[in-house]
Amino acid sequence: MNINPDKVNEGYRKIISEINRPHIDLKSVSRKIMEVIVDVFGADRIDIAIIREDFDIEHMPLTEENAVKLRITKGYTDEEWNLLLESGILMDSIRHAIVTKESIIFSDTIDEPRDKAEVSDKLKHGCWMNYVLVINDRAVANVHLAKKERLYYQEEELKQLEHMSQLLATAINVANLWEKERMLILEFIHSLNVALEVRDKYTAGHVERVKLYSELMAIEMKFNKEELELIKTAAILHDLGKIGVRDSVLKKEGTLSAEEKKEIQQHVIMTNEILKNLSYLDDARELACYHHETFDGTGYVMGIKGEDIPMGARIIAVADTFDAMTSDRPYRRAFFVEEALNILTDPSITQWDKEVVKVLINVLKTDNFKIKAEKEELIRYKDGKYDRENSSLKFKQFTTFFGEKE
Ligand SMILES: [Fe+2]
Structure with missing residues (x-):
């Protein structure tokens, strides 16, 4: 031979x-x-x-x-x-x-x-x-x-x-060597996120939750392994630039002035600045920097719309908004899950890709989500029953949401 x-x-x-x-x-x-x-x-x-x-x-x-x-x-x-x-x-x-x-x-x-x-x-x-x-x-x-x-x-x-x-x-x-570089970069990002969370307690846990929702949605949409890794990394990076926003604006409890709103919006540009020399993160950086673009084109920084926004960024945008709505803020209590979903599905609000919103709803109704949410302590139980008081994710009607009998 x-x-x-x-x-x-x-x-x-x-x-x-x-x-x-x-x-x-x-x-x-x-x-x-x-x-x-x-x-x-x-x-x-x-x-x-x-x-x-x-x-x-x-x-x-x-x-x-x-x-x-x-x-x-x-x-x-x-x-x-x-x-x-x-x-x-x-x-x-x-x-x-x-x-x-x-x-x-x-x-x-x-x-x-x-x-x-x-x-x-x-x-x-x-x-x-x-x-x-x-x-x-x-x-x-x-x-x-x-x-x-x-x-x-x-x-x-x-x-x-x-x-x-x-x-x-x-x-x-x-x-x-590449794996070591990847781990070092992710450790560096993690440290920056911790620094951000220490400064602003209202964002504590936000990054991890956005990552969890985005990952589950990507799995539901049958993303392959590489795409899944990419969206998880982008979710971790998505608000990194907030580290460069002044405390007086980032932590302000009242309504923001037009100028302050502009300053908050700068966090996307800062995310880009912080990461632009880490070529390993190029694709994830791009997704992260599109997370405030909206489906109708009224978002920032680029003002792109519809399918011009990469799918990963559309997913992170929905996950980010859902988490923001269902978390306490200095100026308001967290919305019930059902209320947040009503806003996301409202036909008169055209900010989000409605197909992606549907994916989120499907994910939230799965047993897998219930298990993950319990593990991450988003949902807590007392005497075998859903404990709304101590759960960070608040359902109006927990059992009916999951299709169980009251
Ligand atoms: Fe953001």
Whole structure:
């Protein structure tokens, strides 16, 4: 069996461009490398296991849970996969690499012990290769691939698999660095939000609630994982610029003058200023900075309207307004949930995307929301009954809202 050099070159090009992409994450880059390996070696089945950095074989049993950080697999049915796992073939090779501290590659059924060869027979593996990558005395990943055709993988192919798998180590390092950067940025944002909440007790908890509502709405709208992460980050960022608004305006209890209103509106511009150099947050910053745009175009700062406003920003706008209405303010008590929803659905008020409002209502009526709201202490119970007095989210008729009997 020969490898096609064009495919190999194309494969390296794809892997390298993936590694150089900004903000790569471990799962997507490993998946890309997996696709390339499958293509180059014409594999029918593949499994890539990334080993946990903190796995310590001397003090921990070598189990899937302890040792494997991420596993991606292709081509196996559940039954076949269980058979392979139970055979111990994968874990045995990882154990061997950890103990010897050397990358090892082996292939084919020919030298297998009889019991293992039976597994290969049952799996109808014509030939297979396994490579455990060890870098700086640490097992980093295990790559296992198999082909149904009864051929042998040749020396050249083993070498090629070694080289390709070694790029995984680079990918893992780069993905870890991006993840660290992401965590640092989010910690920095969290600190700024805490500083804001310490200054203004009425906004305490607001960010977390807007994040919760936005996330649940995005799930209801079947956002994918990346879109979901994006909207959660944007929700955390949405009012960050308020840190630059003067206390006398931010905490004013009476009606705001036109000038003061303008000053409050500046918080969107300040959010943009604070975040503009953090390129990692570009997409989330954009959503956050659109959260005061309104569906009818009367919002600020851009005055854009309708579907020109990204969906994520329309969701955050509804979540933000709903939370503002259902929270106490220095100048008024919190609205009942039913009252807030009446305002949001009022046909004469055209500020919000009514489809998004419908999504919010659907979400609020789910059991999942009820559970989350109880966990976040938005809803409290006393003697098994809804305790309106001590709940921050106040329902006029709790049971009827959730479609239960009074
Ligand atoms: Fe805001």
